[in-house]
Amino acid sequence: MNKPYVRPLSKTSWFLTQPRYKRYMLREVTCLFIFAYTFLLIWGLKRLSEGPDAFQGFLNALHSPWSVLFNLAVLIAAVYHSTTWFNVTPQAMPIQRGEEFVPGNIIIGAHYAVWAVVSLIILIIGIRGM
Amino acid sequence: MAKSNKPIFWGLFAAGGTVTAFVTPALALVTLIAAMRYSPDMFTYDAIHVFAAHWLGKLVIFGIILLSLWHAAHRTRVTVHDFGVRADSLVAIVVYALAGIGTLLTLVYLLRI
Amino acid sequence: MSERQIQLEVLRYNPETDSEPRYQTYSVPCMNEWVVLDALNYVKDNLDPTLSYRWSCHMAVCGSCGMMINGEPKLACKAFIHEYTDQVRVEPMANFPIERDLVTSVEDFIAKLACVKPYLIPKSDQPVSAGAFQQSPAELKKFKQYTLCINCMLCYAACPQYGLVPEFLGPAAISMAHRYNQDSRDGGRDQRQEVIASDEGVWECSFVGACSEVCPKHVDPAGALQQVKVASTLDWYKEHLMPWMKK
Numbered sequence: 487m488n489k490p491y492v493r494p495l496s497k498t499s500w501f502l503t504q505p506r507y508k509r510y511m512l513r514e515v516t517c518l519f520i521f522a523y524t525f526l527l528i529w530g531l532k533r534l535s536e537g538p539d540a541f542q543g544f545l546n547a548l549h550s551p552w553s554v555l556f557n558l559a560v561l562i563a564a565v566y567h568s569t570t571w572f573n574v575t576p577q578a579m580p581i582q583r584g585e586e587f588v589p590g591n592i593i594i595g596a597h598y599a600v601w602a603v604v605s606l607i608i609l610i611i612g613i614r615g616m
Numbered sequence: 617m618a619k620s621n622k623p624i625f626w627g628l629f630a631a632g633g634t635v636t637a638f639v640t641p642a643l644a645l646v647t648l649i650a651a652m653r654y655s656p657d658m659f660t661y662d663a664i665h666v667f668a669a670h671w672l673g674k675l676v677i678f679g680i681i682l683l684s685l686w687h688a689a690h691r692t693r694v695t696v697h698d699f700g701v702r703a704d705s706l707v708a709i710v711v712y713a714l715a716g717i718g719t720l721l722t723l724v725y726l727l728r729i
Numbered sequence: 730m731s732e733r734q735i736q737l738e739v740l741r742y743n744p745e746t747d748s749e750p751r752y753q754t755y756s757v758p759c760m761n762e763w764v765v766l767d768a769l770n771y772v773k774d775n776l777d778p779t780l781s782y783r784w785s786c787h788m789a790v791c792g793s794c795g796m797m798i799n800g801e802p803k804l805a806c807k808a809f810i811h812e813y814t815d816q817v818r819v820e821p822m823a824n825f826p827i828e829r830d831l832v833t834s835v836e837d838f839i840a841k842l843a844c845v846k847p848y849l850i851p852k853s854d855q856p857v858s859a860g861a862f863q864q865s866p867a868e869l870k871k872f873k874q875y876t877l878c879i880n881c882m883l884c885y886a887a888c889p890q891y892g893l894v895p896e897f898l899g900p901a902a903i904s905m906a907h908r909y910n911q912d913s914r915d916g917g918r919d920q921r922q923e924v925i926a927s928d929e930g931v932w933e934c935s936f937v938g939a940c941s942e943v944c945p946k947h948v949d950p951a952g953a954l955q956q957v958k959v960a961s962t963l964d965w966y967k968e969h970l971m972p973w974m975k976k
Contacts, residue, residue: 489744490826490834495892498700504800507889510937514695520636521688521714523644524681528721530647531677534668535728538661545659548651557648564640571637574938577952578959585867597637605642611667612646613659619923622932623965626958694935 513570519563522556572597625690625712632687639680665729674726681722689715731761735810737768739780740820742827750827752818753777759810765819766794766805769831782831789945792881795822796831802886802943822886824895838882841898844924845906850917868913875908875953877946884940884950890933897933898925900940900950907953910960926961934958 501507533544547553575597576590650659667673689711696707735757742750755776757768766784773780784794787806794805797820799813810817825833851862884900885891891899906925910918925931934954941951 488828490828491742491744491747491750492826493750493823495824496700497702497893500889500893501698504939506939506942507937510939511695511698514691514698514935517688517691517695520640520684521692523640523647524684524688525718526647527643527681527684528718528725531668531681531722531725531729534661534664535725541661541664545650545653548647549653550651553651554648557644557651561641561644561648564636564644567633568637568641571633574936574951574955577938577941577949578936578955580952580956582867582871585870587870601638601641604638605645608639608642609646612643613649614663619926619961619965620928620930620932621965622928623958623962626932627962627966630959630962698935 513566516563516567516570519560520567523560523564526556568601572601625686625693628683628686629690630687632683632685633691635680635683636687640684643680668726668729674729678722678726682719685715685718733759733761733810733815735759735768735813736816737772738816738818739769739772739831740818740827741780741830742821743779744829761811763810764806765796765798765803765808765810765813765817768810768817769805769819780831781829790879792879795881795883795886796820797823797886802883804881804883804945807945822882824886824888824892825882835882837895838880838885838899838901841902842880842905845898845902845921846917846924847902847905847909849909849912849915850920851914852916862914864913871913872908872911874948875904875911878904878908878948879946881945883943883945887939887943889937889939890935894929894933896929898930900934900954903931903934903957904948904950904953907957910957922961922964925957926964931957931961 501511530541530544533540572594576588576593579593581588581593646659668677692711693704693708696711697704701707737755737757738752739755740750741747741753755772757771757776759768759771764787766787769780769782769784773782782794782796782805784805785791786793789804789807792804795802796805797803797818798805798808799818800820802822805819819831821827821831821833825835825837828834855862878901880901882901888897888900891897903925906921909915910921931954934951936951936955938951941949944950
């Protein structure tokens with residue numbers, strides 16, 4: 487007799503069933519912070535285009551406990567995104583040299599090195615000006 | 617089965633994910649320090665204006681914002697689906713529209729600098 | 730040799746009498762070097778001959794004994810008792826309909842595997858007298874890991890997107906397509922792309938990565954699928970933005 491039983495799967499809470507699914511959702515949710523943060527940058531760009539007074543107004547508006555909290559949350563989310571992104575690059579973009587594949591750790595390490603350099607440049611330009 | 621058109625958005629998602637992985641933590645650290653008003657000498661209008669006024673600076677800013685937006689928009693679409701919302705076409709229109717508007721605004725503001 | 734009493738909690742389902750599955754617990758005296766499959770065999774031989782499950786080789790080659798062990802997709806022949814506490818829960822592979830007890834319906838996977846044409850499609854016909862198709866060690870290495878797939882379907886049991894969207898072609902089938910696409914002797918990529926570059930193909934994947942974590946043969950389906958996405962995206966841009974580049 488053929489009467490297969492299909493187990494129900496919750497469309498809204500499936501990710502609570504395994505730790506790896508929770509980590510995955512955490513990774514995916516980082517995009518909401520990056521989305522919101524990019525609009526903060528666009529707003530800053532708008533104020534920059536309106537002259538020194540407007541830009542000072544933007545900096546003043548940025549100076550609030552909520553803003554500190556928001557930027558801190560974005561920072562944490564962005565770092566989580568970066569690490570999860572770089573850690574899987576050898577899977578998505580393996581490099582074969584001759585017969586052997588380049589070890590994943592070398593590809594990941596190269597990304598972290600570039601990340602450090604880029605971050606340093608941004609911090610120097612962002613904080614000290616050109 | 618027809619070939620999907622998802623590559624348009626996935627290409628931007630993947631490029632954006634890489635760019636935002638490299639730059640967003642440092643950018644967020646900069647604005648965090650600004651939000652804490654660590655020192656009044658930082659973030660002078662002149663310094664940032666010089667950078668944004670140069671054509672290369674404009675290009676860098678546009679590239680970062682464009683790719684961050686489309687990365688986040690596409691992943692948001694997938695994430696909303698993962699949370700159980702099945703109105704995928706509607707969600708897609710909303711998130712891509714947001715990214716499109718953001719892209720357009722960025723272009724306008726950059727040209728005004 | 731040490732022996733330990735294990736409470737084996739098994740999800741059972743009899744299509745003739747049950748409307749839904751139920752748990753049944755067996756107390757099994759397990760030797761320390763046993764695997765969960767040995768415990769199931771003990772139950773079948775000594776406690777309850779009605780228990781149904783699939784197995785064959787007992788050495789992680791045939792891929793028949795995939796099941797959820799404490800919620801994790803595992804081959805029962807590769808899940809050592811000494812790695813578990815005295816309470817072990819065994820269920821049929823997640824995301825598959827239950828046929829009876831630990832036996833699941835696998836028709837869906839078999840059909841999907843077949844539709845990606847998982848065999849060599851030579852670029853041109855060649856008479857036997859022309860000899861074998863040559864392949865260098867580097868060309869072999871390019872796809873070798875994917876040949877280790879034993880079709881055990883644990884990656885499907887681990888994949889939430891397959892659970893949520895059953896039309897999804899899934900990890901093993903797309904990896905197998907990728908394996909042949911990567912083969913220097915093959916010329917069938919265009920045919921396979923028609924299937925795997927569709928919405929129900931690779932684009933249902935969101936790179937959860939669970940498939941690669943549970944694979945008992947250390948194949949990396951998640952990596953294969955991302956490589957298929959990259960290649961399909963380049964195809965799309967070439968086709969639509971640079972039509973003069975076509976073929």
